[in-house]
Amino acid sequence: MKVLVTDADQKHALAAVRALGREKVDVHAGATTRHALAFLSRYCHQKVIYPSPTTSEKEFVQFLKDYTRREKIDVLLPVGYHANVLASKYKETISKCVHVAISDYDQMLTASDKAKTMVLAESLGIRTPKTYHSIEQIESYPVVVKGTTGTGAVKYVNSPAELRHLDIRNVIIQEYIRGDGFGFYGLFCYGEPRAIFMHKRRRELKEQSIQLLSTLMWHGVAMVEMKRDKRDREYKLMEINPKFWGSLDLSIQAGVNFPYLAAQMALYGDVDPVMKYNRKTKFCWPFPQDLLHLVARPRSARQILTDLFDPNMKTNISWQDFRPNLYLIGITPLVIANRLINRRLYFPQGKPDQS
Numbered sequence: 001m002k003v004l005v006t007d008a009d010q011k012h013a014l015a016a017v018r019a020l021g022r023e024k025v026d027v028h029a030g031a032t033t034r035h036a037l038a039f040l041s042r043y044c045h046q047k048v049i050y051p052s053p054t055t056s057e058k059e060f061v062q063f064l065k066d067y068t069r070r071e072k073i074d075v076l077l078p079v080g081y082h083a084n085v086l087a088s089k090y091k092e093t094i095s096k097c098v099h100v101a102i103s104d105y106d107q108m109l110t111a112s113d114k115a116k117t118m119v120l121a122e123s124l125g126i127r128t129p130k131t132y133h134s135i136e137q138i139e140s141y142p143v144v145v146k147g148t149t150g151t152g153a154v155k156y157v158n159s160p161a162e163l164r165h166l167d168i169r170n171v172i173i174q175e176y177i178r179g180d181g182f183g184f185y186g187l188f189c190y191g192e193p194r195a196i197f198m199h200k201r202r203r204e205l206k207e208q209s210i211q212l213l214s215t216l217m218w219h220g221v222a223m224v225e226m227k228r229d230k231r232d233r234e235y236k237l238m239e240i241n242p243k244f245w246g247s248l249d250l251s252i253q254a255g256v257n258f259p260y261l262a263a264q265m266a267l268y269g270d271v272d273p274v275m276k277y278n279r280k281t282k283f284c285w286p287f288p289q290d291l292l293h294l295v296a297r298p299r300s301a302r303q304i305l306t307d308l309f310d311p312n313m314k315t316n317i318s319w320q321d322f323r324p325n326l327y328l329i330g331i332t333p334l335v336i337a338n339r340l341i342n343r344r345l346y347f348p349q350g351k352p353d354q355s
Contacts, residue, residue: 002026003263004064004073004098007080008038008047011285012248014324015316016079016259017041019252023260028073040323046071053082061090068098075263076100081151084243085112101189101220101266103242110216111242112149114172121237124215126208127229128237129174135163142176142352151241156350176352177227177236184209184224185251187261187271191217195261195274197251205235212240221262250283253314282313287325288332295336296345 003020007013008029014037020027021043028046029038039047048067051059064087068076076098078084087100088108094100103111110116118128132138143163147153148170156176157163182205187195191214198205209224223241228234244258245251251258254277265271284290284307293300307313317325339345 001074001263001267002028002072003075003077004028004030004068004071005038005259006030006050006053006076006078006083008036008044009033010079010246011037011316012244012246013079014038014041015248015252016077016244017043018318018321019257019259020077020263023257025260025263028071030067037324037327040327042321042323053080053086057086061086061094064094065097068094073098075266077259077263077266078102079244081112081243084108099266101262103216103219107216107218108242111218111222111240114146114148114239117240118172118237120215121212124208124211126212126237127234129177132173132175135160135168135173138163138173140175144174144176144352146172146174146239148172151239151243154349156347156352158350158353162350177229177238178354179228179230179236181225181227181238182235183245183247184226185221185245185256185258186210186213186218186224187221187258187265188213188218189265189270190219191215193273193275194265194271195256195258197254197256197258197277199247199250201279202235208235208237212237221258247283249285249314249316250281251277253283254278254281280312282307282310283315284308284313285316287328288335291332292336292339292345 003025005013005016005027008031017027017029017038018041026045027043029044030048030050032052034049038044050063053060078087085108087094088102089105091102110120118131121128142156142158145155145157145166182202183199184205185197186193193210205226212224213222221244223245225238225241226235227238229236256274256277261271290304294304
């Protein structure tokens with residue numbers, strides 16, 4: 001099997017490349033820059049630079065068609081948000097050149113639009129945070145300001161004065177939910193779960209997440225993020241992440257090889273369900289994530305050291321595939337310096353007032 005993995009500059013693309021390569025898959029990796037993390041992996045058999053899916057939509061899609069046809073690629077595995085959206089939008093034409101396990105565009109639009117996701121969840125009886133449709137409706141602070149689409153664009157706002165300094169176009173404003181976050185990760189075959197993973201086993205989280213993705217007739221991978229509200233102990237939906245997730249390494253180490261299963265499903269139409277995994281598995285990313293955490297919170301040193309000697313703790317450091325780790329070690333000082341200069345070391349998304 002020959003697979004093209006997109007967004008090779010992202011850490012979970014490296015996880016996908018490694019997971020596929022260990023299964024003897026011929027892995028091609030693509031990115032918009034030649035300085036991409038997964039390009040350094042020994043499991044990356046061929047690297048390619050492509051047009052940006054963010055700014056060059058038609059050029060990116062044409063690249064996918066031309067490259068997969070020329071290189072006889074069996075499966076396209078989109079990793080980043082924009083690559084997934086475009087693979088869905090142009091699914092019909094791309095599928096003539098390469099197999100891809102991805103939902104239809106209408107379903108992708110619902111899953112990738114936080115406002116539409118909330119409406120769907122509420123229709124299913126799944127609890128959601130209170131959403132404010134105007135600044136005047138806000139009853140109390142803090143609130144959470146999120147980009148309507150995409151991932152990672154989150155800001156905590158503690159007062160009307162802070163809110164006035166933000167661009168609130170194309171955002172959704174919600175009440176801040178105090179509580180622990182939980183993630184459900186799944187591979188679905190036209191609404192039927194084929195592989196699942198959760199950081200912590202929670203029956204209600206599993207049931208609601210499957211209900212949500214099944215109603216969408218979801219096809220491919222997705223993450224459902226929820227928080228358990230401290231006030232009423234109810235799960236509240238935060239968002240659907242319609243792509244591979246940043247903590248993909250953990251899922252793979254626990255025994256659910258989502259990239260390989262997704263590639264097989266794309267190529268053969270379906271896979272045998274994988275519903276069990278090692279729930280004792282833990283995972284950390286020493287460079288730069290853990291070191292950033294240590295610099296920002298020196299008191300965490302004891303816990304970090306304890307974790308390193310925990311037999312259940314795994315890391316993305318691979319002695320058999322060490323070049324990507326050397327790169328991560330090398331850029332870590334630059335990442336820390338950048339965060340310090342831009343005053344984003346401690347609370348890059350803002351700090352919600354806990355009073």
